Amino acid sequence: MTTVGFIYPDHAAEDDYPLAERMLGDGLSLPVEHIYGTDLHAVPELLDLGSPERLAEGARLLAKHEPDAVIWACTSGSFVYRPDGARTQADQLAAAAGVPASSTSFAFTEAAKALGLHRVAVAASYPDDVAKLFVEFLGAAGVEVVAMGSEDIDTAAEVGRLEPDKVVDLALRHDHRRADAVLIPDTAMRTLALVNTIEDQLGKPVLTANQVTIWHGLRLAGDSRTSQDLGALFATGTGS
Known part of the structure; x- marks a missing residue:
């Protein structure tokens, strides 16, 4: 076990x-x-x-x-x-x-390393100032963020109430053609049941919190x- x-x-x-x-x-x-x-x-x-x-x-x-x-x-x-x-x-x-x-x-930086990801897009639920700290963290690990979107959602509780179609839309809207993958960095967001759906639509890996x-x-x-x-x-x- x-x-x-x-x-x-x-x-x-x-x-x-x-x-x-x-x-x-x-x-x-x-x-x-x-x-x-x-x-x-x-x-x-x-x-x-x-x-x-x-x-x-x-x-x-x-x-x-x-x-x-x-x-x-x-x-x-x-x-x-x-x-x-x-x-x-x-x-x-x-x-x-x-x-x-x-x-x-x-976990994000280790997953990016395991998949050989060098350029990513970030689809963040956070306010912009918080999202930028995640971009900085990734950069320090050698992962270039080629696009970042921030939804400016103030609380985790609000993120947890997002409907599945909104989560999928978040990922699709913040993709970038140069990105090897899309990263969705909030454990308050329900994503596990959606990972394959998002990957199928993006045609590339998605990493969720x-x-x-x-x-x-x-x-x-x-x-x-x-x-x-x-x-x-x-x-x-x-x-x-």
């Missing part, structure tokens, strides 16, 4: 995780524990949300599940710390959890299982 624990902020799209558990087959547990703060997409609030104290509480909540790895399932609450700060954040979480740990921001978070967590736990239901990232055991 592989167990990967996820620290998830507040409530929005956490039902993507039990959905992934069903999609990925037997011998897998993806428990989610919640920490709470404001769900506002604003830099001071995001820095507070990803603080060592809050993540240590998440690690304590996950301990009963005996996870093989732990992921901070929040993109903005990790990249807002910038690359060096996000690495410190992940290292502190690993120390608190006693197992390998990371965050969704690093909950998708890469689960993929990265599995790899940290030494599990390289594949799926035909979760996009190009999961299709061939890339990064195993």
Whole structure:
């Protein structure tokens, strides 16, 4: 049994995780524990949300599940710390959890590396100033953002209420002909059931926050299982 624990902020799209558990087959547990703060997409609030104290509480909540790895399932609450700060954040979480740990921001850069992506388009739900920090984070990892769209949605709760057709439209509108893939960086957005649909329409890979978070967590736990239901990232055991 592989167990990967996820620290998830507040409530929005956490039902993507039990959905992934069903999609990925037997011998897998993806428990989610919640920490709470404001769900506002604003830099001071995001820095507070990803603080060592809050993540240590998440690690304590996950301990009963005996996870093989732990992921901070929040993109903005990790990249807002910038690359060096996000690495410190992940290292502190690993120390608190006693197992390998990371965050969704690093999941994106690792997934891009695994797929050999060099130029991407970003379809962000965040306000523009927050979205630009994600672009900066990707750039520091050697991923060029050739186009960025920001929807200026203020809270995670609003993102979690987006209908599936709106999520698909978001990805399609913010694609770019020079992009190798489209990245959708918000774990508050339900995307797992839509990844293949979006890829079929784009004709290229799509990386979404909950998708890469689960993929990265599995790899940290030494599990390289594949799926035909979760996009190009999961299709061939890339990064195993």
